Amino acid sequence: MTQAAKTGSDHLKALQDGRWISINGEVVSNHIEHPAFRAAVKTAADLYDFSSASPNLEKMTFRSPTSGRAVSRAWQLPTTYQELVERRQALEQIACNTSGWVGRTPDHVASTLSAMVMGIDLFERHGVKRASALQEYFTWARDNDIWAGYAIVPPQTDRQPPARQGDFINASVCDEDSEGITIKGARQLATGLPMAQELLLGAVQPLKPGDERASFTAMVPVNAKGVKLMSRKSYEQLAGSTFDYPLSSRFDENDTVVYCDEVKIPWDRVFVHNDIQMARAQWFDIPVMAYQNYPAQIRLSVKLRFLLGLAYRMAQENGLLALPPVMETLGQMAAEVNVVQGMITAMETNGVQYGKYFIPNSSIQYSAMVYSQSLYPAFIARMRELAGGSMLSLPSSVADFTSSATAEYVERTHGTAKRSAVDRVKLFNLGWDAIGSEFASRHAQYEIFYSGPAFGNRIRNYSAYDWGQATTLVDNFLSSYDGPAGPVLGA
Incomplete structure (x- = not known):
């Protein structure tokens, strides 16, 4: 039996994952009910409810070629002009549902992963196992219609010498074994992670010889052990009422700095590894x-x-x-x-x-x-x-x-x-x-x-x-x- 399209309730359940997220000096135990995040989280759930409603299903979704499930057109890989337009019409509706005020709706990183799969030959040249990891992850993400965010820029403090010898500032591989890689350090600027399930860690800025440890791309669950999300001030929490702040009170997707405190990532979630040229090429040599x-x-x-x-x-x-x-x-x-x-x-x-x-x-x-x-x-x-x-x-x-x-x-x-x-x-x-x-x-x-x-x-x-x-x-x-x-x- 084909699984039904993802609903807002499904997404809320997925976000109740025990993630580590801090704001105002405290670690939040249940962020989907916290006044700093709950309205934005509801906005996220509403997007799934809209797409899964019968009148909107054809416009907003297509059938996954692997599971047959109705999933967001954000995951569609257009092969014709008409399919590209159909996809755009769905993404435009997502934007209309928030009047354009949520920048990192789920179609953003879905588009990133989709373009990577379009350029799978580049990853195959990097390594068959890494290409296989990307393809299998994409299939899983599409069939589960996940919401992913990303953090792909080093913290600005990375431009300065480390405070202590051996400190990891820019997130880098600190260990690896037969099971995967272990990451330590920070990446920014992860917009919308309170609304997301998964996190793409990568390096979009040019790396130089000697930076190989930072030249990885991988997906990690937001609630993975060692992932620390440090939130900026919440405009939602300070909004007071929707009448006074009609946008702040509902659409503050929030931005976070991600610190990886020895986060273990299995090889089947690692797409780029130990290659500064590939870390750049994945962004610019394919679309x-x-x-x-x-x-x-x-x-x-x-x-x-x-x-x-x-x-x-x-x-x-x-x-x-x-x-x-x-x-x-x-x-x-x-x-x-x-x-x-x-x-x-x-x-x-x-x-x-x-x-x-x-x-x-x-x-x-x-x-x-x-x-x-x-x-x-x-x-x-x-x-x-x-x-x-x-x-x-x-x-x-x-x-x-x-x-x-x-x-x-x-x-x-x-x-x-x-x-x-x-x-x-x-x-x-x-x-x-x-x-x-x-x-x-x-x-x-x-x-x-x-x-x-x-x-x-x-x-x-x-x-x-x-x-x-x-x-x-x-x-x-x-x-x-x-x-x-x-x-x-x-x-």
Whole structure:
């Protein structure tokens, strides 16, 4: 009998795994009920419930070729343009369910693993056993429709000498035997791990000779012995009410630093081992970097549409829509939203065959990453200009609406002839949480750096672009007329 699609209840059970996660000086015993994480965890469960509901099943899932189970289209390996579009429509719906505010939904690392499998020949050259481990893990992960996160960057303190001789700063192999490797040290920045079951540990930054111990890629359960998750401040926990912080209170996926305290990883979960060239090649010599950031652009397009709609509503509420400068600003923002959406369409229509698979155009994907890194802060700045002081004069909290001492005055000062104080404040609270709160500030930083530093993306875009199509135009034009020794045109 074919197993039913994964539900939110299934995911919650999987997250009750006894993992080690700390926040505010304590180790949390049951993070799915903790006020720092529970709303985000519920958001994760809701995504599975949506996908497994009968009306959404065909759009959101496909049948695993190994188990026959309905699993997320995030695990689908498209072989045609149509399959790529079907997959994108499912990922776009995932983004719509959070209005684009959860960056590391389960499709992100699923896309990473999918692209690795597309490039399985690279892993086979690295070693048949490592390729077999990758293929078997991918099959297991797909058939169980897991949610995975990753930590693939060394801690910034790795740039400094170790505090003590023999300290492991960047996570590295400290021991290995016939059963597997043992990892000690840290990796960052693991976004969304409170919502995830599995963790990919790898090295995306270049390694140099002598760094072989850090040149591994492996999957580990988040609750594995020795895995320590150290959470940043929880904006969810500080949000108070959904009315006051409608985004922070539900979509704070959280970021953690991962410390591996002698974590044993069996060989059947190790994909790269002791090879600094392979540690780099897995990201850039096969379409992993482009394919995993393609869903990120899909999510960003949804988020920008949401922000554009919010900017329009705030300007409308303030009676500004008829002003030419406001129309100009909103027109510019609408153009930018369309550019991001258009680049996604262009990635697909200009997609290429990669072996038997059909993948988005990598050059356009890298261009989209370069464009979006500078777009987001400018987009937010325009929203701030449109909002003006509207978000600075809000009541202190939802309690002001229920207190006998303040309720009447809140209505008098915030209500209008067309809109109640509750509805008006609700709108501008959303505006503040989107562009002014700590949650919003974290998102601004995230959108600029989640795909790496801008200079790196520009260099990758330089490498991916087909310069021949540009220089050929110039060369053909230069060859259309003679130099000083030749005849003068028009003579």
